Amino acid sequence: MSVKNANLRDFIESLLSESMSSVRKANNCDYDKAKLVLSDLIMVAASGTILDDDARAFAKKMINEQRQATILGLWKKTSLLNSMMANAFSAHSLELDDWMPYGFFHASAAIIPPLLAYGEIYSYTLEEVIDSVFFGYEVGARLGGFLGRQHFRYWHPTSTVGGVASASSLAYLASDGSLDEVEKAFTLSLGYSSGIWKVIMSDVYLKPFSTVHAVFLAYLSNESREVIKKPSSDFFSSDKTLCKLLNGECNYEKALNVPWRLAIEKTSIKLYPIARNIQTVVQACSKIKQNVKPNEIESVTVEVFEEAYQVADIENPQSIDEAKFSLKFVASLSLVDEVNGIRSISAGLRNPLVRELEKKIEVKTREDFSLLYPSKQPVRVIVKTKRGETIEVYEDEPIGDISSRNIEAIINKKAEMLSKDTGDLRLLAIPNAIKNIKLNESIGSVLEKLL
Structure with missing residues (x-):
């Protein structure tokens, strides 16, 4: 055509x-x-x-x-x-x-x-x-x-x-x-x-x-x-x-x-239970966390593409549903602790360090970042410390890219996280069970094994 x-x-x-x-x-x-x-x-x-x-x-x-x-x-x-x-x-x-x-x-x-x-x-x-x-x-x-x-x-x-x-x-x-x-x-x-x-x-x-x-x-x-x-x-x-x-x-x-x-x-596998367009925010903030403590942070600027900016106006979330879509909360949680399953979101909502740091975060949209989407999901996180230092980290690729070499390890890590959160040990067995099933077997046989 x-x-x-x-x-x-x-x-x-x-x-x-x-x-x-x-x-x-x-x-x-x-x-x-x-x-x-x-x-x-x-x-x-x-x-x-x-x-x-x-x-x-x-x-x-x-x-x-x-x-x-x-x-x-x-x-x-x-x-x-x-x-x-x-x-x-x-x-x-x-x-x-x-x-x-x-x-x-x-x-x-x-x-x-x-x-x-x-x-x-x-x-x-x-x-x-x-x-x-x-x-x-x-x-x-x-x-x-x-x-x-x-x-x-x-x-x-x-x-x-x-x-x-x-x-x-x-x-x-x-x-x-x-x-x-x-x-x-x-x-x-x-x-x-x-x-x-x-x-x-x-x-x-x-x-x-x-x-x-x-x-x-x-x-x-x-x-x-x-x-x-x-x-x-x-x-x-x-x-x-x-x-x-x-x-x-x-x-x-x-x-x-x-x-x-x-x-x-x-496609991109999501390791973090948050809005799909702020996965790279977690990655950038997690790297910064290795070099600065929350009480040393004076201010945080997060530069994002247009689609990520859509969740920048959800402030002071009070529920897990709201928190998953709040860029400022997710960034703050990643700088203080880590995003590791639904229970980590719940804990973050109760953590005074997370809630206080939220107030110091400013989000800006960048046209040049927006032009890179969807092939890239660019974010830059800039932290200024109380000592006058500046720490910057740029990320543009979510770690769950299905074509990445370590994707199987990410799936297994996710299985461990979900099994721990739910208490259902069957979840640990799912990746291996499906990996080993032959293409000519019925899909029902996998579900029967899980049942």
């Missing part, structure tokens, strides 16, 4: 065709990475159910008489749809699910719960599920690039982009990769996607409903594929209208000429 003469209908077909082509390029190393992503999602969702009051209450509400698919963390079975929704909510509740910077969305929590549920019920193999994960990440990253940062300013892409990616990946699994059937699911879900940032950021406890919405779109789009025709030509009549409604950029170039072989290579 010519980017110059692009239209929405041709674009969607090209996006899906290119995404399918990318999946066919996957090699053994890619499947190993995908196993890590899958391990991460299962650990995080289970931990969310155990640790988060809202996630646990929602999961319990989802239990019914049907014994079809597993609710992670409760380790009980329920109906197909209820399993998808419970696991999607819990996976996003701790803010520990992975982040796809090129699509501006949390990919695993939106894409994987439906694939696990359908895979468990219909005995899909691990390879089939992973291929669908590849495809969902590809669609989401490309669609997110198409809509761009302008969309991200007003909408929560985990609900919008994530919903379309989830529906597309599930259709890919259920239809054995039929382009026609996937296109149906894509367009149906695109027509109903929603997620308004202003509402979500004013009440952050609503955020996990974005992934519930995404997987519900996947379920609805796929269960209706056989009875609903493709959207009419009117749906495609004006890409400008669609982009105007979604505050998008309609950037065909970013969606079709992508800087990756497989989009999943660009």
Whole structure:
């Protein structure tokens, strides 16, 4: 397809065709990475159910008489749809699910719960599920690039982009990769996607409903594929209208000429239970902490890119939910102690040293830093001490890059952290269990072992 003469209908077909082509390029190393992503999602969702009051209450509400698919963390079975929704909510509740910077969305929590549920019920193999994960990440990253940062300013892409990616990946699994059937699911879900940032950021406890919405779109789009025709030509009549409604950029170039072989290579595993765009703030502050004590600090300046600055105005948080999205609190905690699981956030809220240092932190946005995003997530932390010294640290790459050489060690460290926080020793076994399962085995066999 010519980017110059692009239209929405041709674009969607090209996006899906290119995404399918990318999946066919996957090699053994890619499947190993995908196993890590899958391990991460299962650990995080289970931990969310155990640790988060809202996630646990929602999961319990989802239990019914049907014994079809597993609710992670409760380790009980329920109906197909209820399993998808419970696991999607819990996976996003701790803010520990992975982040796809090129699509501006949390990919695993939106894409994987439906694939696990359908895979468990219909005995899909691990390879089939992973291929669908590849495809969902590809669609989401490309669609997110198409809509761009302008969309991200007003909408929560985990609900919008994530919903379309989830529906597309599930259709890919259920239809054995039929382009026609996937296109149906894509367009149906695109027509109903929603997620308004202003509402979500004013009440952050609503955020996990974005992934519930995404997987519900996947379920609805796929269960209706056989009875609903493709959207009419009117749906495609004006890409400008669609982009105007979604505050998008309609950037065909970013969606079709992508800087990756497989989009999943660009995802980032989150080691810290905080907003996805301030992970590098923790890294920078943690390095500074090695050279200065909290009571020696006179002032702190944190220079960030635009998306990180979005959480700079959440001051004096009173709850864990608020604290996870407060840049000043996270920076202060990292300078005083460390961000090591949900319990460390809770302890930080009660620590007078952390709360006092928060007041000394100033956050500034830098245009040159913003231009580097999403390929980089640049921050510079500048600490001035009471002795007149200045300490600066610059960071621009989150340590959880799935393509990094030590990513397996990071996943295992995360498993230890979550197992300690939850008291559930099963979480320690998840990475190794999934690593050792053969691609031709059913995804249900992994869950059975955990049960």
